[in-house]
Amino acid sequence: MTRTEEFEELRPLLFSIAYRILGSVSEAEDAVQETWLRYEASTTEPRSVKAYLSTAVTRVSINVLRSARVRREAYVGPWFPEPLLDDPYEDPERAAELADSVSMAALLLLERLSPLERAVFVLREVFDFGFPEVAEAVGRSEAACRQLAVRARRHMTEGRPRFEADRKEREELAARFFDALREGDVLGLQDLLAAEASLVGDGGGKAPQLARSVVGAENVARLLAAVFPRMARAAITFEPHEVNGAPGAIFRDRDGKVLHAMVLEFLDGRIETIRTVINPDKLAHLGPVADAWEIHREVRETR
Template sequence: MFSISYRMLSSAGDAEDVVQEAFIRYQHALEDGAVIESPKAYLSAVVTRLSIDRLRSAVVRRETYVGEWLPEPLLTDTSHDPAAHAELSDSVSMAFLLVLERLNPVERAVFLLHDVFNYGYDEIASIVEKEEANCRQLASRARRHVQAERPRFDTTPEQRDDLADKFFAAFTDGDLDGLVSLLAADARTYGDGGGKAPQWAVPIVGAAKVARLFLAMSKQLLTHKLAVERHEVNGQPGAVVRTRAGELINVFALDIADGKVQAVRSVINPDKLRHLGPVADVWALGRRPRD
């Protein structure tokens, strides 16, 4: 249920709320004497409908969002089902979720339920309360949009991890040449501070510019004794930056293709990190006297 709602909303907090509300409704239905033959089907329908409603209101909020908007990051290297995890990892990548943002809420639901979660059109029609033929049309239209912009991840997980290890090692060491060598010529870096943490206002484009940005950040790592922890983030290589006390600073996710880092996404908005643990006050950290 969480997997469906998170892919719908790109927000772990909202997805958790939706799942909780769905189970409350399920429990109330049972208490009222309802006969629910398939709890999975019932909960899938409720979660999807609640997610559609939330997504409609979220679209309005995002129009006034300060700076670049990115999905809330998930640390996905804790999966206990490697086969299922590998199958679904690309569909939870930040790049993929950003493509889904271009679909309307019902298109997004129909596409995800059919193409990602393998629901039949008859089931989907019941869930979204539309005709089966209409659902097929919605899925086809959504699929064309997604396939036109779907990100490529054409290297193996092992190759991606190796390149990511080298990238974050070069970042930690302040190795400018090393960073440049690992970045695609037109590499981009996106930052999401939401106006609540310091962050670059527009994407940084080009290997040299991105590398210089990370070189500058590496000096901040040293100054404030921050740790860079390698993790899988939204099914792709990434890292978490923490203070000495273990508080979160930000989360990085990499897009890797053709043996190069194509994009780096940095989420530092504290509201998007709280589901991962205690979050540092980045403004206060910047004012703190150096050791």
């Protein structure tokens, strides 16, 4: 097998590691490309190609994350990960675990960790790397990695909700939600939302976004029921789609360009959080991006 073939075989794993560390599709793709360049330029044959490439992509991702965190501190409004429609790393036996680890909620919890804690958690807890492999990848001793893993697990466990809906229940709730959204059904929407449900948008200062989060089932339901029928009259459509392993949707303009992505998060049989990503920089990997400002003006004028 040639180096190119070896690399392509492991590309899905490398991307999945990098995305979970970085929370960015574009940065993860760049990290994978940098890993290939290093591998291509190497004059030695590694004993384990998987270990070598996993170490390389992890170290590249840690370096990128350290600089990205500075930029994120100056980000305008809430920062969300770039929407991921399909995780290329497939493991049918662990599909549910892998989907959970790439959820918006999990990635936002990972943001609380240091870059080293985040990398150790991803390699150890998500991809089942042994501590010798983890230690090699992050350049720390096994003992240090065990401590990093304990701290990371504690932070992740403390931040997770205790009673999330199962996959079938989430899909049923999401289907009802999007039906009610199409119809502008305030009561139908309100019935599906948790009492303290919130609607939060990530525009990054580059697209229209909510001035602040909308909180409360009634407030969220009324806003959605008022806005989305007007969007429909402006020829905005949406297609339900799994986003970051959870029920969501991709919204498009009349030309099929991507306007924004929506993700639903659930707790105790209700929708607890609705996240929308409308920052065009975070949508480019999904296809041509719509002009959100122009659509915003058009929707405001629509009656």
